[in-house]
Amino acid sequence: MVLVFIDVAEGHVKKASFEVLTYGAKLAEQLSTTAEGIVLGSVTEDLSALGKYGVKKIYQVNNETLDHFDSQVYTNVIAQVAQATGARVIVFSNNVDGKAVAPRVSARLKAGLVSGAVGLPDTSNGFVVKKNVFSGKAFANISLTTEIKIISLSPNAYKIEETVGSAEVVPFNANVPSSKTKVTAVNKVSGEVPLTEAEIVVSAGRGMKGPENWGIVEDLAHALHAALACSRPVADAHWRPHNEHVGQTGIAIAPNLYIAIGISGAIQHLAGVNRSKVIVVINKDPEAPFFKAADYGIVGDAFEVVPKLTEAIKKIRGAA
Amino acid sequence: MKILVCISKTPDTTAKIAFTSNNTKFDAAGVQWIINPYDEWYSLVRAIELKEADASTIIHLVNVGLADVEPIIRKALALGGDEAIRVNTDSHDSFYVASQIAAIVKQGAYDLVFTGKETIDYNGSAIGGMLAELLELPYISLATKFDLAGSKATVSREIEGGEEICEVELPVVVSCAKGVAEQRIPNMRGIMAARTKPLKVVEPVAADVLTNVQSFGLPPAKAGVKLVAPDNVDELARLLREEAKMI
Ligand SMILES: Cc1cc2nc3c(=O)[nH]c(=O)nc-3n(C[C@H](O)[C@H](O)[C@H](O)COP(=O)(O)OP(=O)(O)OC[C@H]3O[C@@H](n4cnc5c(N)ncnc54)[C@H](O)[C@@H]3O)c2cc1C
Numbered sequence: 001m002v003l004v005f006i007d008v009a010e011g012h013v014k015k016a017s018f019e020v021l022t023y024g025a026k027l028a029e030q031l032s033t034t035a036e037g038i039v040l041g042s043v044t045e046d047l048s049a050l051g052k053y054g055v056k057k058i059y060q061v062n063n064e065t066l067d068h069f070d071s072q073v074y075t076n077v078i079a080q081v082a083q084a085t086g087a088r089v090i091v092f093s094n095n096v097d098g099k100a101v102a103p104r105v106s107a108r109l110k111a112g113l114v115s116g117a118v119g120l121p122d123t124s125n126g127f128v129v130k131k132n133v134f135s136g137k138a139f140a141n142i143s144l145t146t147e148i149k150i151i152s153l154s155p156n157a158y159k160i161e162e163t164v165g166s167a168e169v170v171p172f173n174a175n176v177p178s179s180k181t182k183v184t185a186v187n188k189v190s191g192e193v194p195l196t197e198a199e200i201v202v203s204a205g206r207g208m209k210g211p212e213n214w215g216i217v218e219d220l221a222h223a224l225h226a227a228l229a230c231s232r233p234v235a236d237a238h239w240r241p242h243n244e245h246v247g248q249t250g251i252a253i254a255p256n257l258y259i260a261i262g263i264s265g266a267i268q269h270l271a272g273v274n275r276s277k278v279i280v281v282i283n284k285d286p287e288a289p290f291f292k293a294a295d296y297g298i299v300g301d302a303f304e305v306v307p308k309l310t311e312a313i314k315k316i317r318g319a320a
Numbered sequence: 321m322k323i324l325v326c327i328s329k330t331p332d333t334t335a336k337i338a339f340t341s342n343n344t345k346f347d348a349a350g351v352q353w354i355i356n357p358y359d360e361w362y363s364l365v366r367a368i369e370l371k372e373a374d375a376s377t378i379i380h381l382v383n384v385g386l387a388d389v390e391p392i393i394r395k396a397l398a399l400g401g402d403e404a405i406r407v408n409t410d411s412h413d414s415f416y417v418a419s420q421i422a423a424i425v426k427q428g429a430y431d432l433v434f435t436g437k438e439t440i441d442y443n444g445s446a447i448g449g450m451l452a453e454l455l456e457l458p459y460i461s462l463a464t465k466f467d468l469a470g471s472k473a474t475v476s477r478e479i480e481g482g483e484e485i486c487e488v489e490l491p492v493v494v495s496c497a498k499g500v501a502e503q504r505i506p507n508m509r510g511i512m513a514a515r516t517k518p519l520k521v522v523e524p525v526a527a528d529v530l531t532n533v534q535s536f537g538l539p540p541a542k543a544g545v546k547l548v549a550p551d552n553v554d555e556l557a558r559l560l561r562e563e564a565k566m567i
Contacts, residue, residue, distance in 0.1 A: 072456075103414065103449030104459065107449070112415075113414070116444075137539075139536070145532070180489065181458050181487070182487045182488070184485050184486060184487055187485070250498065300550030309553050316554075316561055
């Protein structure tokens with residue numbers, strides 16, 4: 001059985017969970033077994049509807065301790081469910097919660113972990129999972145031989161597929177230990193699309209000259225319903241918040257569309273964004289290295305091009 | 321207060337990534353090695369700041385690796401830290417490394433263990449969590465802020481579209497990301513002092529290796545950029561819609 005961890009925030013199932021559910025169902029098909037889900041804590045949405053991603057059964061452990069994320073408590077409970085249900089593969093998203101829990105579950109169950117997987121395993125001869133290494137500059141094929149195997153799937157690496165189907169929601173009675181961590185506040189940057197989940201990202205660099213000029217970047221992002229990102233010097237100079245810094249030493253992202261404005265395309269920047277499916281570069285320097293990594297480009301002044309692009313997009317989207 | 325800071329070495333961020341031996345080994349020829357930036361810029365500097373605030377704090381650095389890591393360990397000691405421990409073995413995989421560090425933590429009775437958010441070569445983001453589980457300790461990952469009052473830590477961690485603030489009693493394992501501290505440059509005094517700081521070498525404990533790298537590869541190169549004239553921006557919007565099907 002393939003057990004898929006369904007990650008929830010404030011009672012809502014995260015988008016990354018739809019990806020791992022689809023992935024888990026496909027993997028189960030490949031291994032001629034079934035995919036089942038596990039969800040911890042209370043959820044306001046109808047869980048049975050997640051059956052449309054291909055899972056037949058969802059175990060829910062309802063206990064108010066689980067309404068706050070604690071990697072230690074979560075690990076304990078996931079391990080209980082995995083052992084009781086005989087899970088052979090456990091799938092997580094390699095998102096913020098997955099990064100905290102998957103390694104713990106791996107250590108607890110002595111189950112080999114591939115974090116940041118980018119596709120289904122090759123099971124023709126063993127169990128080999130492809131993952132990104134060197135911050136996206138290369139990939140590695142990792143072989144797992146442990147009895148239980150853990151995969152944490154890179155966000156945005158696997159396409160969500162919906163079919164028809166409904167999952168049976170089964171309450172699971174687990175022993176829930178008390179939590180040693182206490183969440184005192186959650187600060188959401190309201191109205192924004194989370195960077196790691198965004199399908200479109202609009203990113204800008206030092207070419208914008210100063211934080212006061214970000215209006216045109218924000219307008220473009222708004223028109224595209226995109227998340228905002230920036231290069232490292234922009235975050236270091238506090239023009240933009242740290243959580244927008246993408247690249248080798250920032251956040252690694254793989255959106256469908258990445259629009260880079262006034263960013264030179266240094267190797268450390270490219271490392272974190274080169275898995276984007278389509279890259280658009282707007283830069284006034286025709287020699288900017290970013291053009292070599294781009295699919296579309298405009299050699300021009302961002303201050304002129306960006307507002308025009310925003311208008312063009314509004315027009316084309318409005319017309320549809 | 322005893323802090324253990326996990327340090328690893330990674331290829332310089334500009335290093336050319338290539339593989340040898342039929343794509344099974346990283347080609348280290350001509351590669352410059354650096355301290356993994358997350359370890360250096362964030363965890364180590366934050367530990368040093370905690371010591372600056374409370375001089376009785378003891379900072380140890382730990383690395384699991386062979387003798388060739390020692391220059392990197394000395395570089396880290398030049399920034400700060402009282403002594404370093406090197407576990408003399410190849411760093412086979414995350415679980416193996418975490419098992420080695422767990423043995424060190426148990427012996428040294430550390431109150432706080434810092435790791436970087438991930439290494440920039442294997443991007444595992446796994447050692448901290450595994451270590452915490454082996455030690456049965458709480459684990460706060462992707463910390464963007466870390467404060468201490470007595471034995472209570474207040475930590476902000478990255479979440480989708482924001483941050484979560486939590487409190488936890490020591491001992492705890494924390495993985496550090498941007499925001500926890502700001503990069504520092506070692507000064508001459510630090511570099512001199514690092515030469516004589518103790519660097520203990522200990523032998524590894526028996527531990528399992530759970531994963532094996534079968535091969536490496538490079539992503540396919542891009543087909544080439546399609547340029548659109550700056551006075552024809554509508555055309556870019558059209559291409560993104562009709563050709564790329566992105567908007
Ligand atoms: C160890 C290490 C780690 C690093 N990690 C990262 C990382 O994670 N992420 C990251 O981004 N960087 C990282 N860097 C920094 C990286 O090397 C570059 O310095 C950085 O990415 C450059 O940022 P930039 O492109 O915004 O600025 P610049 O390199 O200054 O480029 C600005 C660009 O804007 C263009 N421009 C100027 N004016 C205009 C205009 N009016 N219209 C259009 N274009 C214009 C210029 O032609 C230029 O190409 C790292 C560096 C090191 C050493």
